[in-house]
Amino acid sequence: MSATMRDVARAAGVSVKTVSNVVNDFPHVAATTRSRVLEAIEHLGYQMNFSARNLSLGRTGMITLAVPELSLPYFAALSDEVIDAASERGYTVLIEQTGGQRERELEVLVSARRRMTDGLIFSPLALRGPDAPTLEVEFPVVLLGERSLHSRVPHVAMANVDAARAVTEHLLALGRRRIALVGTFDPQGAGAGSLRTRGFLEALTAAGLEHPPALVGPAEAWTRTTGAEAMRGLLDGGEPFDAVFALNDVLALGAMRVLYERDVVVPDAVAVAGFDDIEEGRFARPSLTTVAPGLPQIARTAVELLVERLTAEAGAVDGPGLEVVADFTMQPRESTLGRAPRPSP
Amino acid sequence: MSATMRDVARAAGVSVKTVSNVVNDFPHVAATTRSRVLEAIEHLGYQMNFSARNLSLGRTGMITLAVPELSLPYFAALSDEVIDAASERGYTVLIEQTGGQRERELEVLVSARRRMTDGLIFSPLALRGPDAPTLEVEFPVVLLGERSLHSRVPHVAMANVDAARAVTEHLLALGRRRIALVGTFDPQGAGAGSLRTRGFLEALTAAGLEHPPALVGPAEAWTRTTGAEAMRGLLDGGEPFDAVFALNDVLALGAMRVLYERDVVVPDAVAVAGFDDIEEGRFARPSLTTVAPGLPQIARTAVELLVERLTAEAGAVDGPGLEVVADFTMQPRESTLGRAPRPSP
DNA sequence: TTGTATGCGTTATCAC
DNA sequence: GTGATAACGCATACAA
Numbered sequence: 001m002s003a004t005m006r007d008v009a010r011a012a013g014v015s016v017k018t019v020s021n022v023v024n025d026f027p028h029v030a031a032t033t034r035s036r037v038l039e040a041i042e043h044l045g046y047q048m049n050f051s052a053r054n055l056s057l058g059r060t061g062m063i064t065l066a067v068p069e070l071s072l073p074y075f076a077a078l079s080d081e082v083i084d085a086a087s088e089r090g091y092t093v094l095i096e097q098t099g100g101q102r103e104r105e106l107e108v109l110v111s112a113r114r115r116m117t118d119g120l121i122f123s124p125l126a127l128r129g130p131d132a133p134t135l136e137v138e139f140p141v142v143l144l145g146e147r148s149l150h151s152r153v154p155h156v157a158m159a160n161v162d163a164a165r166a167v168t169e170h171l172l173a174l175g176r177r178r179i180a181l182v183g184t185f186d187p188q189g190a191g192a193g194s195l196r197t198r199g200f201l202e203a204l205t206a207a208g209l210e211h212p213p214a215l216v217g218p219a220e221a222w223t224r225t226t227g228a229e230a231m232r233g234l235l236d237g238g239e240p241f242d243a244v245f246a247l248n249d250v251l252a253l254g255a256m257r258v259l260y261e262r263d264v265v266v267p268d269a270v271a272v273a274g275f276d277d278i279e280e281g282r283f284a285r286p287s288l289t290t291v292a293p294g295l296p297q298i299a300r301t302a303v304e305l306l307v308e309r310l311t312a313e314a315g316a317v318d319g320p321g322l323e324v325v326a327d328f329t330m331q332p333r334e335s336t337l338g339r340a341p342r343p344s345p
Numbered sequence: 346m347s348a349t350m351r352d353v354a355r356a357a358g359v360s361v362k363t364v365s366n367v368v369n370d371f372p373h374v375a376a377t378t379r380s381r382v383l384e385a386i387e388h389l390g391y392q393m394n395f396s397a398r399n400l401s402l403g404r405t406g407m408i409t410l411a412v413p414e415l416s417l418p419y420f421a422a423l424s425d426e427v428i429d430a431a432s433e434r435g436y437t438v439l440i441e442q443t444g445g446q447r448e449r450e451l452e453v454l455v456s457a458r459r460r461m462t463d464g465l466i467f468s469p470l471a472l473r474g475p476d477a478p479t480l481e482v483e484f485p486v487v488l489l490g491e492r493s494l495h496s497r498v499p500h501v502a503m504a505n506v507d508a509a510r511a512v513t514e515h516l517l518a519l520g521r522r523r524i525a526l527v528g529t530f531d532p533q534g535a536g537a538g539s540l541r542t543r544g545f546l547e548a549l550t551a552a553g554l555e556h557p558p559a560l561v562g563p564a565e566a567w568t569r570t571t572g573a574e575a576m577r578g579l580l581d582g583g584e585p586f587d588a589v590f591a592l593n594d595v596l597a598l599g600a601m602r603v604l605y606e607r608d609v610v611v612p613d614a615v616a617v618a619g620f621d622d623i624e625e626g627r628f629a630r631p632s633l634t635t636v637a638p639g640l641p642q643i644a645r646t647a648v649e650l651l652v653e654r655l656t657a658e659a660g661a662v663d664g665p666g667l668e669v670v671a672d673f674t675m676q677p678r679e680s681t682l683g684r685a686p687r688p689s690p
Numbered sequence: 691t692t693g694t695a696t697g698c699g700t701t702a703t704c705a706c
Numbered sequence: 707g708t709g710a711t712a713a714c715g716c717a718t719a720c721a722a
Contacts, residue, residue, distance in 0.1 A: 017693060058698075069425060115392055228628070373707060399714095
């Protein structure tokens with residue numbers, strides 16, 4: 001089929017080793033030899049066989065990124081950043097979608113597909129504490145998420161609690177006192193939702209407020225659609241509220257849509273805040289107050305940590321449960337502040 | 346390191362070939378032998394080495410999907426669908442981002458990374474007619490886009506012209522007569538933008554209308570930000586218009602945001618329509634009228650065509666420039682129809 | 691600086 | 707049904 005190194009070697013009148021040296025930019029190759037080889041490569045249209053190289057090297061130069069779903073803007077943006085960061089370091093990214101289902105998340109760790117890559121950046125959604133041992137695999141893994149899940153796997157976390165508290169404090173500072181929560185209410189859990197809920201409750205408590213159970217709009221999956229459903233439930237429930245904290249931006253956008261449909265003015269009647277700072281929120285009407293969890297930092301750090309482990313001497317000991325927490329930034333916008341005053345005509 | 350087939354063979358007291366047979370579910374293996382091998386596999390925690398298998402098989406079971414950018418909702422949704430469709434057929438997808446830059450699009454065709462996969466699904470943005478020969482590569486390619494670009498490469502296209510005409514007719518049917526275009530105005534070109542522009546102009550011509558050059562809001566890249574800029578330009582230009590056709594949804598959403606900021610009511614003063622039917626548009630305020638290009642069909646067809654070529658007998662002749670055009674569906678919503686009447690309280 | 695020989699782990703061929 | 711053995715194409719000691 002396609003030309004091999006041997007063909008090139010033959011054509012250039014050198015050995016395979018020399019061709020290999022040229023292809024891999026080894027320093028000690030005579031200029032004339034090099035050019036002769038390059039010429040043969042050009043002439044034959046030689047392309048390296050990566051399967052052979054990978055087999056010989058014992059590595060593939062690929063890493064897996066496992067996310068719930070690419071259609072969710074946050075994970076699309078995450079993938080974008082991870083791909084670029086990995087590319088800069090010479091790695092190629094293979095994306096696996098889990099749908100946020102526990103079964104498929106567990107599957108990622110043992111799947112045939114996973115074995116085609118050198119390591120894994122994993123953003124689990126449904127995995128719980130008891131699943132932690134499953135993460136103790138023999139290939140390098142970097143987790144995106146909370147320490148609680150995994151004892152010894154390095155991970156890059158958001159400041160979920162602090163950021164959620166900041167958002168809630170922002171709502172409180174605006175005088176809102178009855179803040180509904182949109183998303184799963186589970187302050188005891190280990191996932192991002194639970195942590196954000198804890199930050200939310202902490203802020204309320206610090207302000208001397210209680211959170212009425214009726215002010216929860218539950219949403220199993222975090223999508224615009226479930227956010228909308230949750231908001232319908234809240235409005236139909238009759239328990240009054242003057243603000244909404246949605247556990248992420250798409251939930252918030254779904255909720256805002258329903259508020260619009262029900263003629264509830266944002267932020268006058270109800271202020272809305274989300275979490276993630278997806279670009280969509282900046283263009284929403286009203287633009288969405290949210291908190292930026294430091295996505296670029298998260299993506300780059302995750303890639304760095306993984307590559308570090310991939311290139312580490314085989315004997316290198318795993319650092320004990322390294323944790324990196326990204327910096328967050330509040331992004332107050334119209335959905336809580338109201339519309340900027342227009343210059344009068 | 347990890348156990349190999351030979352280790353398993355030794356442990357089970359059989360030959361490597363037998364292990365291979367078991368692993369690959371070959372029919373002619375004695376039940377007792379099979380279970381013995383499986384036990385050894387379990388015991389040793391054997392995992393197949395894919396680089397070795399790929400080398401031996403001469404294929405990798407991976408395909409490349411090259412898109413401009415995952416952060417753009419349309420391409421995120423496309424990737425989502427392609428990954429799932431490929432997965433169903435036993436293929437893994439490796440995503441390449443081109444940024445819509447010609448350089449990087451050309452690079453995709455020859456990059457080292459590409460050589461790790463068996464084929465390519467390519468959604469080019471900047472490639473032009475003269476680049477067509479570059480697409481004549483020796484590995485299977487399926488293009489997402491227009492025939493014009495490529496003479497002989499199979500491709501899956503949208504009904505860009507027809508769909509754009511339908512959207513424009515929708516605006517005309519609502520009585521709009523001065524329709525601004527947001528996006529690149531280039532009716533002569535070969536890309537999706539040009540085709541949509543042609544459909545747009547066709548509808549206008551059929552209605553006996555001309556399109557004033559001033560009613561173009563140019564946007565090189567198709568993003569919310571450039572859509573917003575384009576709309577600012579249109580409004581500042583002073584040429585009055587009562588509708589906007591944006592060449593895609595994110596452009597439309599960016600434009601709608603600026604209309605809001607400038608107190609131009611949609612659709613009362615200006616109706617807005619887009620193209621792509623991204624989910625975001627359904628939740629926008631007002632919800633965005635658009636046209637659905639048949640994304641699932643496009644993704645599945647592309648994967649099917651590629652897999653077909655990958656599995657075809659080596660001798661099989663390439664069908665001459667096969668073209669599949671997906672079905673489109675108008676999605677009229679609030680941004681042109683106005684808000685559905687609310688039941689009075 | 692360059693060549694030779696061997697191994698990487700799997701599949702395929704063909705006997706048995 | 708199962709086993710020995712030769713590819714697959716490249717990298718890499720080690721030798722020259």
